[in-house]
Amino acid sequence: MMKIIQHSRPTVGKEEMSAVQRVVKSAYLSMGQEVASLEKEMASRLKMKGAAAVSSGTAALHLALAGLKIGPGDEVILPTYVCTALLNAVHYVGAKPVLADVRLADGNIDPRDVAQRINPRTRAIIVPHMFGFPADIKALLELGVPLIEDCAQSAGALIGKKPVGSFGRVSVFSFYATKMMACGEGGMLASSDEAVLAEARTLLEYDHQPEYRVRFNYKMTDLQASLGRVQLKRLPSMVKARQKIAAAYCKALGRAPVELPAVPKGVTPSFYRFVIRVKDPAAVIAAMKKQGIMAERPLFKPLHDYLGLSGYPSADRLKQESVSLPIYPSLSRQEFEKIKKSLLGVLDKLG
Numbered sequence: 001m002m003k004i005i006q007h008s009r010p011t012v013g014k015e016e017m018s019a020v021q022r023v024v025k026s027a028y029l030s031m032g033q034e035v036a037s038l039e040k041e042m043a044s045r046l047k048m049k050g051a052a053a054v055s056s057g058t059a060a061l062h063l064a065l066a067g068l069k070i071g072p073g074d075e076v077i078l079p080t081y082v083c084t085a086l087l088n089a090v091h092y093v094g095a096k097p098v099l100a101d102v103r104l105a106d107g108n109i110d111p112r113d114v115a116q117r118i119n120p121r122t123r124a125i126i127v128p129h130m131f132g133f134p135a136d137i138k139a140l141l142e143l144g145v146p147l148i149e150d151c152a153q154s155a156g157a158l159i160g161k162k163p164v165g166s167f168g169r170v171s172v173f174s175f176y177a178t179k180m181m182a183c184g185e186g187g188m189l190a191s192s193d194e195a196v197l198a199e200a201r202t203l204l205e206y207d208h209q210p211e212y213r214v215r216f217n218y219k220m221t222d223l224q225a226s227l228g229r230v231q232l233k234r235l236p237s238m239v240k241a242r243q244k245i246a247a248a249y250c251k252a253l254g255r256a257p258v259e260l261p262a263v264p265k266g267v268t269p270s271f272y273r274f275v276i277r278v279k280d281p282a283a284v285i286a287a288m289k290k291q292g293i294m295a296e297r298p299l300f301k302p303l304h305d306y307l308g309l310s311g312y313p314s315a316d317r318l319k320q321e322s323v324s325l326p327i328y329p330s331l332s333r334q335e336f337e338k339i340k341k342s343l344l345g346v347l348d349k350l351g
């Protein structure tokens, strides 16, 4: 039987196992000390005043918007080339989503396109660092609208020497199974704005509250947090491993008919994904799959397609040309060589 090379795979081992065991032994399974510790460790890494752990990245986005008191009548700008989680969060608070186009070079929200969509109702810009590549935070900060940094794909990436997630009014993370830090499911919101933190904290838990208002059950469990703490500790080495694979891809594909990801000056990507652009992604993906290698389209569908909107030429091109190759710390040298051989062969055949 052919051994399949997965498109993505979490990197978990003995340390994660014993962390979970420690929690099970304690018989304190929901939100407790492990969650509190993970919050402290994340906030301190980001040099933010505080952090609130939640059940998913989507929940973190929802509470970031709610924490900024965004609601009906308000507008939130977000890129179209992103998963529907962002759109859902904007709808949860009843605000109007306004889609912006992205930059062809890295798939990140385009500050010039954003600038044209700002009006007096604009309350926030959600800025994902796509595929682990830092967005143009400097240009976005200059627009003067509060930023929600979406670091779901980019924990461990740096802008200068500072980690992504330390620039926005609020930043959010996802700890879904195949993200940079894996807890199965989970998320985090971090901020130095006390009002945002207080609002997020009161909304994420319905019990032990002095007064009634509509709240949520967005709690993270100690089981998840114990995994997250190990993954946070391992993050720098996991990012290094991804960067090494990325460098090997760049070397292998240097003369191939593909567009490689461009790394802007002064940033360190986390290489959550290694996305190349080719003429016929469907053919490349199908041919590699026949050889047991799971390459994928990096995004199911841009948001403007779901909403029946047009006028997003860069996102359209990325949709038509992008292929995401396997990249994760546990990808072996042997597996990499097999991918390289397969991909070069396929590109050669397709011309």
Ligand SMILES: *Cc1c(COP(=O)(O)O)cnc(C)c1O
Residues within 6 Å of the ligand: 056, 057, 058, 059, 082, 083, 085, 086, 128, 129, 150, 152, 153, 174, 175, 176, 185, 186, 187
């Ligand atoms: C995965 C992801 C989310 C959603 O996180 P969940 O934990 O799956 O809810 C939000 N934004 C981006 C950019 C993501 O990649």
